[in-house]
Amino acid sequence: IDKDYVKYFQSKNKLMPYTWGVIRIDGSHFHKFADVHNFEKPNDEQALKLMNECAVGVLDAFREFIFSYGVSDEYSFILKRSSHLQRTHASDIVSSVVSFFTSMYVMKWKAFFPLTDLVCQPSFDGRVVCYPSTDILRDYLSWRQVDCHINNQYNTCFWMLVKSGKSRSEAQQILKGTQSQEKMELLANNFGIDYNAIGEKLRLGSSAFWEEETGCSKIVVQHCNIIDGGFWEAHPYILA
Amino acid sequence: IDKDYVKYFQSKNKLMPYTWGVIRIDGSHFHKFADVHNFEKPNDEQALKLMNECAVGVLDAFREFIFSYGVSDEYSFILKRSSHLQRTHASDIVSSVVSFFTSMYVMKWKAFFPLTDLVCQPSFDGRVVCYPSTDILRDYLSWRQVDCHINNQYNTCFWMLVKSGKSRSEAQQILKGTQSQEKMELLANNFGIDYNAIGEKLRLGSSAFWEEETGCSKIVVQHCNIIDGGFWEAHPYILA
Amino acid sequence: IDKDYVKYFQSKNKLMPYTWGVIRIDGSHFHKFADVHNFEKPNDEQALKLMNECAVGVLDAFREFIFSYGVSDEYSFILKRSSHLQRTHASDIVSSVVSFFTSMYVMKWKAFFPLTDLVCQPSFDGRVVCYPSTDILRDYLSWRQVDCHINNQYNTCFWMLVKSGKSRSEAQQILKGTQSQEKMELLANNFGIDYNAIGEKLRLGSSAFWEEETGCSKIVVQHCNIIDGGFWEAHPYILA
Amino acid sequence: IDKDYVKYFQSKNKLMPYTWGVIRIDGSHFHKFADVHNFEKPNDEQALKLMNECAVGVLDAFREFIFSYGVSDEYSFILKRSSHLQRTHASDIVSSVVSFFTSMYVMKWKAFFPLTDLVCQPSFDGRVVCYPSTDILRDYLSWRQVDCHINNQYNTCFWMLVKSGKSRSEAQQILKGTQSQEKMELLANNFGIDYNAIGEKLRLGSSAFWEEETGCSKIVVQHCNIIDGGFWEAHPYILA
Ligand SMILES: Nc1nc2c(ncn2[C@H]2C[C@H](O)[C@@H](COP(=O)(O)OP(=O)(O)OP(=O)(O)O)O2)c(=O)[nH]1
Ligand SMILES: Nc1nc2c(ncn2[C@H]2C[C@H](O)[C@@H](COP(=O)(O)OP(=O)(O)OP(=O)(O)O)O2)c(=O)[nH]1
Ligand SMILES: Nc1nc2c(ncn2[C@H]2C[C@H](O)[C@@H](COP(=O)(O)OP(=O)(O)OP(=O)(O)O)O2)c(=O)[nH]1
Ligand SMILES: Nc1nc2c(ncn2[C@H]2C[C@H](O)[C@@H](COP(=O)(O)OP(=O)(O)OP(=O)(O)O)O2)c(=O)[nH]1
Ligand SMILES: O=P(O)(O)OP(=O)(O)OP(=O)(O)O
Ligand SMILES: O=P(O)(O)OP(=O)(O)OP(=O)(O)O
Ligand SMILES: O=P(O)(O)OP(=O)(O)OP(=O)(O)O
Ligand SMILES: O=P(O)(O)OP(=O)(O)OP(=O)(O)O
Numbered sequence: 019i020d021k022d023y024v025k026y027f028q029s030k031n032k033l034m035p036y037t038w039g040v041i042r043i044d045g046s047h048f049h050k051f052a053d054v055h056n057f058e059k060p061n062d063e064q065a066l067k068l069m070n071e072c073a074v075g076v077l078d079a080f081r082e083f084i085f086s087y088g089v090s091d092e093y094s095f096i097l098k099r100s101s102h103l104q105r106t107h108a109s110d111i112v113s114s115v116v117s118f119f120t121s122m123y124v125m126k127w128k129a130f131f132p133l134t135d136l137v138c139q140p141s142f143d144g145r146v147v148c149y150p151s152t153d154i155l156r157d158y159l160s161w162r163q164v165d166c167h168i169n170n171q172y173n174t175c176f177w178m179l180v181k182s183g184k185s186r187s188e189a190q191q192i193l194k195g196t197q198s199q200e201k202m203e204l205l206a207n208n209f210g211i212d213y214n215a216i217g218e219k220l221r222l223g224s225s226a227f228w229e230e231e232t233g234c235s236k237i238v239v240q241h242c243n244i245i246d247g248g249f250w251e252a253h254p255y256i257l258a
Numbered sequence: 259i260d261k262d263y264v265k266y267f268q269s270k271n272k273l274m275p276y277t278w279g280v281i282r283i284d285g286s287h288f289h290k291f292a293d294v295h296n297f298e299k300p301n302d303e304q305a306l307k308l309m310n311e312c313a314v315g316v317l318d319a320f321r322e323f324i325f326s327y328g329v330s331d332e333y334s335f336i337l338k339r340s341s342h343l344q345r346t347h348a349s350d351i352v353s354s355v356v357s358f359f360t361s362m363y364v365m366k367w368k369a370f371f372p373l374t375d376l377v378c379q380p381s382f383d384g385r386v387v388c389y390p391s392t393d394i395l396r397d398y399l400s401w402r403q404v405d406c407h408i409n410n411q412y413n414t415c416f417w418m419l420v421k422s423g424k425s426r427s428e429a430q431q432i433l434k435g436t437q438s439q440e441k442m443e444l445l446a447n448n449f450g451i452d453y454n455a456i457g458e459k460l461r462l463g464s465s466a467f468w469e470e471e472t473g474c475s476k477i478v479v480q481h482c483n484i485i486d487g488g489f490w491e492a493h494p495y496i497l498a
Numbered sequence: 499i500d501k502d503y504v505k506y507f508q509s510k511n512k513l514m515p516y517t518w519g520v521i522r523i524d525g526s527h528f529h530k531f532a533d534v535h536n537f538e539k540p541n542d543e544q545a546l547k548l549m550n551e552c553a554v555g556v557l558d559a560f561r562e563f564i565f566s567y568g569v570s571d572e573y574s575f576i577l578k579r580s581s582h583l584q585r586t587h588a589s590d591i592v593s594s595v596v597s598f599f600t601s602m603y604v605m606k607w608k609a610f611f612p613l614t615d616l617v618c619q620p621s622f623d624g625r626v627v628c629y630p631s632t633d634i635l636r637d638y639l640s641w642r643q644v645d646c647h648i649n650n651q652y653n654t655c656f657w658m659l660v661k662s663g664k665s666r667s668e669a670q671q672i673l674k675g676t677q678s679q680e681k682m683e684l685l686a687n688n689f690g691i692d693y694n695a696i697g698e699k700l701r702l703g704s705s706a707f708w709e710e711e712t713g714c715s716k717i718v719v720q721h722c723n724i725i726d727g728g729f730w731e732a733h734p735y736i737l738a
Numbered sequence: 739i740d741k742d743y744v745k746y747f748q749s750k751n752k753l754m755p756y757t758w759g760v761i762r763i764d765g766s767h768f769h770k771f772a773d774v775h776n777f778e779k780p781n782d783e784q785a786l787k788l789m790n791e792c793a794v795g796v797l798d799a800f801r802e803f804i805f806s807y808g809v810s811d812e813y814s815f816i817l818k819r820s821s822h823l824q825r826t827h828a829s830d831i832v833s834s835v836v837s838f839f840t841s842m843y844v845m846k847w848k849a850f851f852p853l854t855d856l857v858c859q860p861s862f863d864g865r866v867v868c869y870p871s872t873d874i875l876r877d878y879l880s881w882r883q884v885d886c887h888i889n890n891q892y893n894t895c896f897w898m899l900v901k902s903g904k905s906r907s908e909a910q911q912i913l914k915g916t917q918s919q920e921k922m923e924l925l926a927n928n929f930g931i932d933y934n935a936i937g938e939k940l941r942l943g944s945s946a947f948w949e950e951e952t953g954c955s956k957i958v959v960q961h962c963n964i965i966d967g968g969f970w971e972a973h974p975y976i977l978a
């Protein structure tokens with residue numbers, strides 16, 4: 019009985035060669051996961067550090083990634099452009115990365131949350147998108163970093179309001195329709211907070227990448243502006 | 259700066275409606291992983307039980323699966339046919355399942371290997387294939403179960419030969435080209451082993467599925483012949 | 499200079515094996531094409547015969563089709579299920595069929611419209627869809643035949659009203675929201691037309707297929723009910 | 739009876755935005771078609787002119803194409819890069835272009851072959867490939883033009899040998915393994931032919947494109963070197 023004809027049903031969904039492949043993973047139901055494990059609001063430093071640690075692990079294990087950017091419960095990994103003329107299978111790379119990341123997240127949990135047991139299990143979804151040019155890839159990264167900034171500013175305001183005694187729906191009401199500038203003023207005037215002085219990690223998210231130095235290269239995590247050109251000019255080899 | 263046009267690059271790879279979707283995950287580099295953690299050869303009972311436990315977890319968390327079959331470092335999960343007229347995204351379901359499974363594998367490790375620390379991390383790849391008919395789905399499952407039997411018989415012989423003092427290459431040489439019947443005789447004559455008496459778990463792999471009983475249904479793990487019709491006749495609701 | 503690496507950008511979009519592949523072509527801008535060439539309203543017998551002739555040509559040239567159904571400016575061709583374990587490329591089969599059909603349409607034009615010159619050129623779009631089961635394939639064909647009936651009934655009413663002196667927008671207004679039964683009565687009462695007596699070709703569309711007879715098989719065009727089971731029971735070999 | 743759920747089986751295979759889409763069509767069985775209609779060997783001027791005429795028709799009708807290149811029985815059409823953020827459906831554009839081209843080929847036949855009746859029908863297959871960068875698109879076009887040159891040089895030698903009395907297999911034998919330079923010499927020494935003096939149409943193939951001039955733009959057909967940079971520098975707006 020030769021049943022292996024069933025293999026032919028597999029469809030080969032390959033990445034387009036010479037494009038920038040981006041794998042983005044995102045925590046499943048992290049709203050609940052953060053709650054259950056008492057993450058600090060709006061940002062839990064240990065949780066972010068754990069995400070970064072796992073991203074570093076991915077970069078170390080999968081040498082075809084040259085840059086990654088993370089914020090909140092998500093991380094984006096950039097495949098080196100030249101790496102896949104031998105068209106990579108989409109489901110292969112996505113599933114391997116998301117599985118590896120998850121595995122590391124659980125294994126390293128205790129190192130970052132020594133006092134908290136995992137009471138429900140973390141998991142992530144993943145997807146891959148190909149971008150045909152470096153400009154568009156940079157627009158993708160800018161999109162994620164702008165998103166980080168917007169969410170973070172909103173969340174900072176929201177939780178300051180809640181901590182100051184407002185109900186959640188009052189806080190929501192107050193923030194509805196406000197512009198970035200107004201939120202800055204709200205923080206400054208009501209809570210004496212200078213938003214720009216808030217840690218870069220929170221405003222800028224985390225970039226994990228291979229830093230090339232004379233003679234060697236190592237993985238670093240930085241909190242830098244990846245929207246403007248400066249970072250990319252200082253690290254021309256990344257998107258070479 | 260509105261960069262969210264980058265979303266349009268995502269391609270929607272959906273599963274074909276009214277087909278049987280199968281998600282198969284497979285341990286990455288488990289040859290090494292098994293070695294490093296001293297899995298018994300050829301089959302480590304605790305390792306298989308851990309795999310089954312994770313499969314039960316998947317069935318419990320993702321209610322769209324109605325059957326699953328596992329052997330060695332792999333597991334196949336069958337999506338209920340009627341479940342996806344709203345065509346599911348391939349990468350979504352594959353990545354979520356593989357991540358969930360991995361997460362559980364690490365979290366449950368200690369319960370199954372209390373004396374062994376995880377020294378390197380387990381991870382899995384995943385893929386999805388759609389089968390248009392129940393017959394072809396059953397051929398798929400038969401293909402996996404036949405594979406289980408063939409590998410298991412070979413491995414049993416191989417490791418018995420090695421344990422009896424042959425070198426690995428000698429054992430390989432002896433088994434080269436042998437038929438199933440010859441392997442049975444080798445085991446019987448040289449080692450007094452009746453292959454058919456070997457645990458069903460090993461010969462048949464593991465099926466985890468929802469068992470329907472009067473008034474309730476629960477997930478069970480069984481080691482049954484899923485090639486012949488008997489099992490399916492006894493559980494007509496599974497592939498209904 | 500070896501530039502043929504550019505071949506690797508081609509993605510292989512193959513049909514799923516063991517499903518029913520349907521290629522549907524549809525005339526581009528036939529509203530205008532029919533006008534320009536003075537097709538009779540609502541149905542031009544010669545135009546329909548020309549469509550059927552081309553469909554017969556496709557069946558004769560591409561032996562992997564076993565049935566086809568046409569109405570108005572469209573035709574659907576059904577690929578024999580067993581014919582494509584060697585997964586056919588989607589764009590290959592679609593483009594070849596649509597090109598062949600178009601070619602024949604132009605070449606045979608004069609035979610059907612001896613007094614009318616082609617003043618603008620006919621062309622067709624094409625697509626392919628795979629259906630996993632015979633039931634769903636039959637639902638597809640029923641969908642097209644119901645569509646034929648609904649459009650035809652509407653158009654018959656519309657053009658009778660217009661020929662009787664109503665403006666186009668008046669006719670549209672009268673028919674707005676009417677049910678099938680009301681349209682039958684409108685035709686009977688106002689114009690003495692018994693819709694059911696209208697030629698089957700118009701009510702039922704055209705089916706072109708291989709008719710198997712003792713010792714030989716030949717392509718025929720019939721106007722039959724393909725929604726009910728009768729036709730399929732009388733021709734069991736078609737969807738075998 | 740609502741059967742239109744069958745529409746959901748259609749999968750949307752869209753072109754990647756901001757890439758260069760290339761539709762290539764190629765005559766089906768033109769070896770036989772050329773024979774049957776007594777095309778001159780190796781190149782039939784009227785046949786090439788007819789192909790060009792049809793390409794001009796495509797450019798005129800589908801304004802999203804900005805360049806096209808043809809040789810032998812094939813033609814490649816380049817989609818303007820900015821034209822498809824609204825991701826075009828692959829089968830739609832391929833089928834429409836191949837159908838339009840075919841239609842025109844048949845309609846214009848008599849104008850180019852007034853003494854030859856179409857005894858069998860021409861048809862074409864079609865496919866679409868997306869290229870992520872202008873460099874790769876130019877490599878694609880170079881690949882086709884190099885192919886044109888190689889085939890043309892070979893065919894020129896082959897048919898000169900055959901016309902001079904060699905059998906086809908002798909001619910094949912003589913040319914086996916020869917380099918471009920040797921073929922030039924064979925033509926020069928045996929037949930007094932200077933290959934470089936052979937019409938550019940034959941050596942370079944045909945480029946049909948929109949020529950922009952002060953105040954207006956029109957479609958032209960030229961036989962130019964599209965491998966080197968000169969042409970593209972003189973027409974910077976084409977790949978802008
Ligand atoms: N308190 C707290 N919550 C966080 C932190 N980082 C992420 N989260 C939570 C807040 C957000 O609700 C959630 C991320 O938003 P998502 O849009 O990914 O939603 P969620 O993961 O709940 O659902 P999903 O399964 O992704 O659709 O994770 C943190 O540092 N502290
Ligand atoms: N000793 C031992 N090894 C096992 C057991 N279950 C699985 N393995 C190992 C033996 C096989 O080499 C390996 C499974 O074969 P695969 O073809 O999946 O290879 P592997 O995972 O090494 O590579 P891959 O990343 O899947 O290509 O896992 C077990 O119970 N005991
Ligand atoms: N007078 C007349 N018109 C017909 C006949 N058969 C088809 N047509 C016309 C009427 C319809 O407007 C048109 C078919 O409808 P479609 O939905 O395919 O529209 P059309 O081809 O105009 O646009 P498309 O390019 O397919 O989106 O063809 C006929 O026998 N007589
Ligand atoms: N005599 C002659 N033959 C030509 C001319 N242009 C094209 N052909 C013929 C010669 C080639 O055999 C054929 C084109 O080669 P293809 O590789 O496209 O092969 P063909 O179309 O026969 O098969 P296909 O259906 O494309 O796989 O067309 C011409 O100008 N004169
Ligand atoms: O889940 P979100 O809200 O971050 O956004 P998304 O994942 O891009 O959306 P979807 O889950 O619907 O793909
Ligand atoms: O990895 P194997 O050997 O079990 O087989 P496979 O995973 O189906 O093969 P591949 O990894 O090449 O898809
Ligand atoms: O063109 P229609 O109206 O017959 O319907 P369709 O072709 O299925 O719709 P679309 O052209 O939008 O795919
Ligand atoms: O048909 P050929 O030889 O010009 O080459 P191709 O069309 O690229 O090859 P295939 O028909 O196999 O896709």
Ligand SMILES: [Mg+2]
Nearest residue numbers: 044045046143
């Ligand atoms: Mg999401």
Ligand SMILES: [Mg+2]
Nearest residue numbers: 044045046048
């Ligand atoms: Mg999330």
Ligand SMILES: [Mg+2]
Nearest residue numbers: 044090091092
């Ligand atoms: Mg998120």
Ligand SMILES: [Mg+2]
Nearest residue numbers: 284285286383
């Ligand atoms: Mg594998």
Ligand SMILES: [Mg+2]
Nearest residue numbers: 284285286288
């Ligand atoms: Mg494995």
Ligand SMILES: [Mg+2]
Nearest residue numbers: 284330331332
């Ligand atoms: Mg395996």
Ligand SMILES: [Mg+2]
Nearest residue numbers: 524525526623
């Ligand atoms: Mg349409």
Ligand SMILES: [Mg+2]
Nearest residue numbers: 524525526528
């Ligand atoms: Mg139409």
Ligand SMILES: [Mg+2]
Nearest residue numbers: 524570571572
């Ligand atoms: Mg139509």
Ligand SMILES: [Mg+2]
Nearest residue numbers: 764765766863
């Ligand atoms: Mg070809």
Ligand SMILES: [Mg+2]
Nearest residue numbers: 764765766811
């Ligand atoms: Mg050809």
Ligand SMILES: [Mg+2]
Nearest residue numbers: 764810811812
């Ligand atoms: Mg060709």
